[in-house]
Amino acid sequence: MGQLVRGVWKDEWYDTDAHGGEFMRDTARFRNWVTADGTPGPTGGGGFAAESGRYHLYVSYACPWAHRTLIFRAIKGLEDHIGVSVVHPDMLQDGWSFDDSFPGATGDQLFDSQFMRDIYLRADPQASGRVTVPVLWDRERDTIVSNESADIIRMLNSAFDGISGNDDDYYPESLRPRIDELNDRIYDSVNNGVYKAGFATSQQAYDRAAGPLFDSLDWIEGLLAEHRYLAGSRLTEADWRLFTTICRFDAVYHTHFKCNRKRIVDYPNLWGWARELYQWPGIAQTVRPDHFIRHYYFSHATINPHRILPIGPAEDWTTDHGRG
Numbered sequence: 001m002g003q004l005v006r007g008v009w010k011d012e013w014y015d016t017d018a019h020g021g022e023f024m025r026d027t028a029r030f031r032n033w034v035t036a037d038g039t040p041g042p043t044g045g046g047g048f049a050a051e052s053g054r055y056h057l058y059v060s061y062a063c064p065w066a067h068r069t070l071i072f073r074a075i076k077g078l079e080d081h082i083g084v085s086v087v088h089p090d091m092l093q094d095g096w097s098f099d100d101s102f103p104g105a106t107g108d109q110l111f112d113s114q115f116m117r118d119i120y121l122r123a124d125p126q127a128s129g130r131v132t133v134p135v136l137w138d139r140e141r142d143t144i145v146s147n148e149s150a151d152i153i154r155m156l157n158s159a160f161d162g163i164s165g166n167d168d169d170y171y172p173e174s175l176r177p178r179i180d181e182l183n184d185r186i187y188d189s190v191n192n193g194v195y196k197a198g199f200a201t202s203q204q205a206y207d208r209a210a211g212p213l214f215d216s217l218d219w220i221e222g223l224l225a226e227h228r229y230l231a232g233s234r235l236t237e238a239d240w241r242l243f244t245t246i247c248r249f250d251a252v253y254h255t256h257f258k259c260n261r262k263r264i265v266d267y268p269n270l271w272g273w274a275r276e277l278y279q280w281p282g283i284a285q286t287v288r289p290d291h292f293i294r295h296y297y298f299s300h301a302t303i304n305p306h307r308i309l310p311i312g313p314a315e316d317w318t319t320d321h322g323r324g
């Protein structure tokens with residue numbers, strides 16, 4: 001666990017003391033976009049045209065942000081066009097590694113590197129900041145296109161449509177304001193909220209995260225009582241972004257991050273919605289409890305110093321979801 005400082009690895013845990021015990025997520029540094037014709041996207045430079053086989057995803061099956069990108073690769077039919085390397089679930093003193101001894105970890109499929117930081121250093125030998133997944137890599141220009149999952153899923157949603165022939169749209173024009181509004185609240189209080197609760201090193205910081213987290217889950221339960229999906233009758237990006245936190249919740253966040261007012265199975269609508277998304281074609285293979293249980297309980301020694309992996313929960317995600 002650490003970060004790069006002008007190209008040099010420093011092994012340090014998150015500095016919560018600087019923020020009253022609060023965990024602050026770093027902002028992503030590579031913000032280019034793949035577009036259909038290589039014109040620049042909303043941020044960064046141009047020259048990243050969609051092409052089959054040109055781009056590669058570096059992910060962890062443990063990470064909810066990386067999981068978003070695997071989901072979009074699956075639902076947009078991009079498996080044959082974008083390759084994937086999966087890191088080992090343990091994130092220890094050297095950060096993410098390409099040790100392939102854990103089932104499902106693939107090693108670095110492009111360069112046979114030892115650590116994820118080697119990918120960042122290949123793109124920028126003077127790189128600074130946290131070495132995070134996901135990363136979208138460009139094999140042609142030998143660099144990182146983006147390490148921001150919110151942007152990567154938008155690219156996958158549309159840039160490759162002419163190549164894959166799949167024009168399913170999870171960010172339709174007419175629903176954008178509503179999706180953005182849902183994303184804003186859900187990102188802060190739920191996706192990142194569980195981390196803010198779990199990594200808090202003061203009671204106040206924990207309270208500031210845990211209350212709004214469950215207020216938001218109650219609000220979501222109400223939305224899903226009214227509509228099949230978050231933005232109404234149509235499945236959108238907002239649902240997928242929420243799903244990656246929800247599918248880890250009872251197994252990890254409820255116990256390890258002390259998010260324990262309720263479990264997901266205690267919310268009838270949210271639990272049905274979660275099972276529907278889990279059962280969506282191509283999704284179950286992207287959900288790897290073996291990786292996320294191992295990652296969180298084993299990697300965070302400040303929270304779980306004895307690294308005991310818990311036995312449960314026993315939940316069946318394959319039962320009839322009763323939605324629709």
Ligand SMILES: N[C@@H](CCC(=O)N[C@@H](CS)C(=O)NCC(=O)O)C(=O)O
Nearest residue numbers: 028063065130131132133147148149
């Ligand atoms: N803004 C990034 C955040 C990604 C992120 O924080 N990934 C975590 C794993 S869940 C990570 O790689 N953390 C490494 C670290 O903080 O050193 C995104 O959404 O793509």
